[in-house]
Amino acid sequence: MVQTVDYLAIGPPLILALSALAALFLRHAAFVGLVLAGAGEVVLLTGGPRRTFCVDTSCSFVVDDFTLLLQTVMLIAGLVVLLMAQGEIRDTRLPAGEFHFLILAALSGAMTLAAGRDLVTLVVSLEVVSLPVFALVALRRYDGRSSEAGVKMFLVSVVSTAVMLFGISLVYGATGSLFLDRIGAVLATPSPLESVAGVGVVLVLAGFGFKVSAVPFHFWAPDTYQGSPVAVAGFLSVISKAAGFAGLVLVLVIAFEPFARVWGPLVAVLAAVSMTAGNLVALRQRTAIRLLAWSSIAQAGYMLAPLGAAGGGAPLDDLAAATIGYVAIYALMNIGVFATISVVGWIGRYGGGELDDYRGLARTHPLVAVALAFFLACLAGLPPGLAGLFAKIVVFQGTILGGYGWLAVIMAGNTVIGLFYYLAWATRLFAPLPDGVRFGRIARPVGVAIGIAAVGTAVMSVVPQLVLGISTGG
Amino acid sequence: MTAAEIVFVLLGVVALAAAVLVVTTRQLVRAALYLVLSFGAIAACFLVLTAELVAWVQVLIYVGAVVVLLLFGIMLTRAPIGPTSDLDSRNRPAAIVVAVATAGVLVTVLVRGFGDAYVDLGEPSTGSASGIGANIFRYWVLPFEILSVLLLAALVGAIVLSRTDIGPPKDGDG
Amino acid sequence: MTPTYYLLLSALLFTIGAVGVLVRRNAIVVFMCVELMLNAVNLTLVTFARINGSLDGQVMAFFVMVVAAAEVVVGLAIIMSIFRTRRTASVDDANLLKY
Numbered sequence: 001m002v003q004t005v006d007y008l009a010i011g012p013p014l015i016l017a018l019s020a021l022a023a024l025f026l027r028h029a030a031f032v033g034l035v036l037a038g039a040g041e042v043v044l045l046t047g048g049p050r051r052t053f054c055v056d057t058s059c060s061f062v063v064d065d066f067t068l069l070l071q072t073v074m075l076i077a078g079l080v081v082l083l084m085a086q087g088e089i090r091d092t093r094l095p096a097g098e099f100h101f102l103i104l105a106a107l108s109g110a111m112t113l114a115a116g117r118d119l120v121t122l123v124v125s126l127e128v129v130s131l132p133v134f135a136l137v138a139l140r141r142y143d144g145r146s147s148e149a150g151v152k153m154f155l156v157s158v159v160s161t162a163v164m165l166f167g168i169s170l171v172y173g174a175t176g177s178l179f180l181d182r183i184g185a186v187l188a189t190p191s192p193l194e195s196v197a198g199v200g201v202v203l204v205l206a207g208f209g210f211k212v213s214a215v216p217f218h219f220w221a222p223d224t225y226q227g228s229p230v231a232v233a234g235f236l237s238v239i240s241k242a243a244g245f246a247g248l249v250l251v252l253v254i255a256f257e258p259f260a261r262v263w264g265p266l267v268a269v270l271a272a273v274s275m276t277a278g279n280l281v282a283l284r285q286r287t288a289i290r291l292l293a294w295s296s297i298a299q300a301g302y303m304l305a306p307l308g309a310a311g312g313g314a315p316l317d318d319l320a321a322a323t324i325g326y327v328a329i330y331a332l333m334n335i336g337v338f339a340t341i342s343v344v345g346w347i348g349r350y351g352g353g354e355l356d357d358y359r360g361l362a363r364t365h366p367l368v369a370v371a372l373a374f375f376l377a378c379l380a381g382l383p384p385g386l387a388g389l390f391a392k393i394v395v396f397q398g399t400i401l402g403g404y405g406w407l408a409v410i411m412a413g414n415t416v417i418g419l420f421y422y423l424a425w426a427t428r429l430f431a432p433l434p435d436g437v438r439f440g441r442i443a444r445p446v447g448v449a450i451g452i453a454a455v456g457t458a459v460m461s462v463v464p465q466l467v468l469g470i471s472t473g474g
Numbered sequence: 475m476t477a478a479e480i481v482f483v484l485l486g487v488v489a490l491a492a493a494v495l496v497v498t499t500r501q502l503v504r505a506a507l508y509l510v511l512s513f514g515a516i517a518a519c520f521l522v523l524t525a526e527l528v529a530w531v532q533v534l535i536y537v538g539a540v541v542v543l544l545l546f547g548i549m550l551t552r553a554p555i556g557p558t559s560d561l562d563s564r565n566r567p568a569a570i571v572v573a574v575a576t577a578g579v580l581v582t583v584l585v586r587g588f589g590d591a592y593v594d595l596g597e598p599s600t601g602s603a604s605g606i607g608a609n610i611f612r613y614w615v616l617p618f619e620i621l622s623v624l625l626l627a628a629l630v631g632a633i634v635l636s637r638t639d640i641g642p643p644k645d646g647d648g
Numbered sequence: 649m650t651p652t653y654y655l656l657l658s659a660l661l662f663t664i665g666a667v668g669v670l671v672r673r674n675a676i677v678v679f680m681c682v683e684l685m686l687n688a689v690n691l692t693l694v695t696f697a698r699i700n701g702s703l704d705g706q707v708m709a710f711f712v713m714v715v716a717a718a719e720v721v722v723g724l725a726i727i728m729s730i731f732r733t734r735r736t737a738s739v740d741d742a743n744l745l746k747y
Contacts (some may be wrong), residue, residue: 003615017623024630041732053616060616098634105627112620120617120708127625127715131722135631138726147730154723155678159669161719162685165712166662169689169705173655178704199579255524336528479653486657493661493684497668502677509680512661516687519654525694530708532690535713540683540720547676547724551731569670573663580659588652588699601694601706609703610710620712628718635725 006052012071013265015136020104023097030100037111041072043317056349058179060118061326066324066469070114070246073328073467076456077238077335078107084342085231090337094139094229100131103235110243117254119168119178122247123161126211129243130157133236149227156210156220164207171198171255184256198216201256210249212242215274222293233289234338238331245303245327252307253320264311264402271308271447272410275301279417286352288341291421292334295379297419299330302395305411307403322398325468329391329460333378336453340372343442343450355425360433368442369429371454378457380422381415381466386462394468482522489515502548506541513537526600654695675727679720681682686716 007014019033044050045068082103089096109128114242116122134157138150174197175186187197209217225233256263278298285291287468306322344353344361362369378385381392392415399408460467492512496505511535519531610618661684668681691710695704 003612005615019625021626029498029682055613060614095637097635098630101630102627102634105630107625108623109620114715116616119734120619120711124617124620124624124711124715128620128627131718132627132631134722134726135627135634138635138729147726147732150674150726151730154719154726155669156684158679158682158719158723159685161715162682162689163663165553166692167697169692172708173692173699174707176696176700176702178708193587199583368722376504380683482653486653487655490660490664493664496677496680496684497671497711499663502674505677509683512684513687516661516691519657519691520694521695523654523698525697525706525709528690528694528706531710531713532687535717536683536687538670539717543720543724544680547727549730551676568672569667572670574669576666577660577663580662581656582714584659585652588655590650601703605703606710609707613704614657614707614711617711621711624718628721629690631722632725635722635729 003053003055008044009050009115010039010112011044011051013108013115014036014109014294015040016104016111020108022099022102023100026097026105026417030104031079032096033104034082037348038072038075041068041075044225046066046071055179056248058118058181060121060179061112062095062117063115065119066249067115068468069324069328069470070242071111073331074110074239074242075113076106076452077234077242078103078179080339080449080453081239082236083445083452084234084339085229087342087443088229088231094138095412096179099136099139102136103131106130106132106136106235107219107239108204110239110246113243114246116247117180117250119172119183119255121181123165123168125183126243126247127161129240129305130161130211133232133240134211136232136235137224139232140227140229143227145223146226148225153220153224160207160210160217164204167200167207169371170196170203174200180250180255182384183226184257187256187258189360196460198259202266203257204256205248205263205266208244208248210252210414211271212241212248212303213297214270214300215277215297218274218278218297220302221297222290225287225293226287228433229275230289230338230342234342236337237292238335238336241300242327242331245323249307249323252310257316260310260316264308266308267304268308268407270402270405271301271304273301274298274304275411275414279414279421283421285418286356288344288358288425291355291425292337292341295418295421298414299334299379301414302392302411303327303330305404305407306398306402308407309404310401311401312404314398314402319398319402321469324470325464326391326395328467329378329387329457329464332453332456332460333375333385333388334455335463336371336375336450337379339449339453340368340375340444343368343446347387357427358425358428359431360429362430363433365442368450371452373426373429375457376422376426379446380419381425382419382466385461386409387457387464390461390464390468392447477546478522482519485515485518485522489511489519503545506545506548509544510537510541513541520601527601527603527606651695651699654691658688658691658695661685661691675730676724679723683716686712711721 001184016033016035019029022029044063049064051059051062056250069422089099106129109125116125134150134154138147140146174193175183177183213221275298278294282291282294285294303323303326306319310316311320378388381388396408489512492508499505517529557588609617665681665684667676672678690712693705693709
């Protein structure tokens with residue numbers, strides 16, 4: 001028996017991988033590849049779910065609403081990342097071909113991850129997401145911080161992979177299978193191996209904790225964001241994180257569903273600690289990039305919260321849908337912030353500059369300032385940033401649905417803290433322009449990048465039902 | 475105790491002792507050499523488990539490639555040959571707590587779960603190259619293909635990192 | 649024979665590797681300890697493959713080895729580049745970045 005391959009289903013990641021290869025030699029191949037992959041997504045969106053690489057009834061690669069949502073968001077974010085990188089590629093003579101190749105390779109790994117339905121595929125594609133990023137983070141060779149950030153992220157990531165793999169090996173031992181649906185079926189029946197599987201589940205959870213940079217597995221994130229090119233920091237904060245959450249949701253909801261009482265409370269604690277620590281430290285930050293790093297740790301906490309409520313017996317699909325909806329909206333608004341700060345980078349050092357450098361931006365670049373303010377309002381969950389508000393409401397609903405009132409209270413407190421620092425940043429934009437400050441011209445690719453993110457976020461603000469309420473569906 | 479078990483216990487003692495020495499030795503180069511010993515013993519364990527192909531790949535990849543690369547890394551970073559005193563950090567107590575907790579949990583869980591499991595090593599071996607190959611290309615084609623992207627990305631990434639023509643912005647405002 | 653010994657061996661190897669990661673300061677030695685952890689993973693996978701009577705565990709062990717090899721390549725390239733700018737491979741000495 002030979003597995004049949006549905007080339008349409010694997011089309012988008014396949015196109016990305018091929019165009020990554022072409023991008024090594026051809027200047028615009030990366031963008032052509034992204035557009036083609038996007039076209040593939042559109043074709044897939046019009047059809048029903050597709051399954052391929054099947055063994056009996058279990059499939060390794062499934063394209064359903066969950067997959068399509070995450071893949072589309074990742075594609076848009078990837079396009080924004082590539083566009084905003086053009087300025088830095090030109091100024092610091094980064095090798096464009098290799099840069100495009102590494103970003104596209106990681107992106108195709110992320111898209112495969114969203115479709116993967118067995119542990120081997122998940123692990124290998126998670127590695128495809130991380131490995132190119134190690135190289136990208138350490139790319140600014142002239143800057144000591146860059147290599148250091150690379151080493152730090154590399155060591156943390158390989159350790160977390162090893163921990164996750166040990167967990168997977170225990171789960172495999174307890175269930176005898178590597179397909180998520182079969183693991184779920186085996187775990188649903190009582191067995192003497194439950195404690196082995198339980199330890200495995202906890203180790204896998206810890207491994208994913210590193211990937212989504214939840215506290216206490218977060219310490220690599222701020223340094224890595226600061227040390228890497230802004231576009232790469234954006235990739236880490238949005239696409240890597242979305243990929244991590246895709247894997248986490250798939251594993252928890254399909255394979256480990258019967259163990260919700262084990263991992264639910266753990267995830268709830270991770271969520272509460274992440275959002276609180278992230279927000280409190282973000283309050284004290286003076287540079288844009290570190291503020292974003294800590295805020296993305298806090299945001300990871302919000303995304304984990306509905307999953308944390310799984311122990312309460314609420315339908316897991318609804319909770320997963322809340323998490324995924326938040327991830328999708330967060331991806332668009334956060335990549336927008338990264339695109340705008342890559343504009344301001346040039347006035348100070350590279351890397352987004354100090355928060356005070358943003359004073360007066362609205363006087364010279366009103367559109368950019370309004371876009372940044374809009375993204376920040378979204379992240380804070382405040383009108384007119386309706387997308388962020390809807391995402392927050394869904395997450396609150398999920399948490400309360402699961403009967404975790406205390407978590408919802410912590411989240412409410414954190415939202416208030418978040419309001420403070422996001423708005424403090426946004427008000428600086430509209431302050432008078434300090435004497436002698438001059439903002440430069442905005443490169444066209446970066447402008448396009450900001451535009452794409454702004455349109456995406458605006459669409460989410462008007463029709464949030466596009467992304468909310470979409471679950472894995474098994 | 476059967477012959478297989480005696481062989482295994484000897485191999486296990488070697489693997490563990492070598493691993494402990496990797497973690498405790500004060501000499502970088504020796505750590506790499508103990509690592510070879512540990513990997514070799516584990517490869518022999520795979521053979522006892524009749525996983526032939528995995529055993530040989532273990533020797534080829536880990537002993538042949540990984541450790542050699544690590545030795546090159548040690549030489550190229552001009553690590554001191556001979557004892558270095560500052561190889562350990564100060565979080566030793568925390569590490570001991572983690573060690574005891576991890577080992578305790580894993581050992582109890584595994585013994586409780588698999589204490590009475592039994593495998594018959596007399597069964598015909600399935601870990602041959604043809605068996606593994608058939609399994610990979612029947613059931614695990616997708617991850618295999620993704621690995622090709624991974625390996626290419628590793629190659630390109632390593633080359634990019636060794637390029638020297640990347641420089642800071644030419645002038646102050648880039 | 650009972651496979652429990654194998655599982656105990658790999659649990660202990662994993663622990664030793666984890667301790668090494670926490671205790672050691674040199675990036676290359678930390679990386680060696682990670683390799684120990686990955687070997688423990690492979691040993692469990694192969695043992696479970698034997699217990700379950702399927703080959704999936706052995707195949708997974710293969711994939712783990714390839715992933716580990718790819719990690720070494722990129723990891724050493726990064727460690728080399730930090731060495732070229734800082735002249736040290738110690739994890740603790742790398743502290744340009746602070747809170």
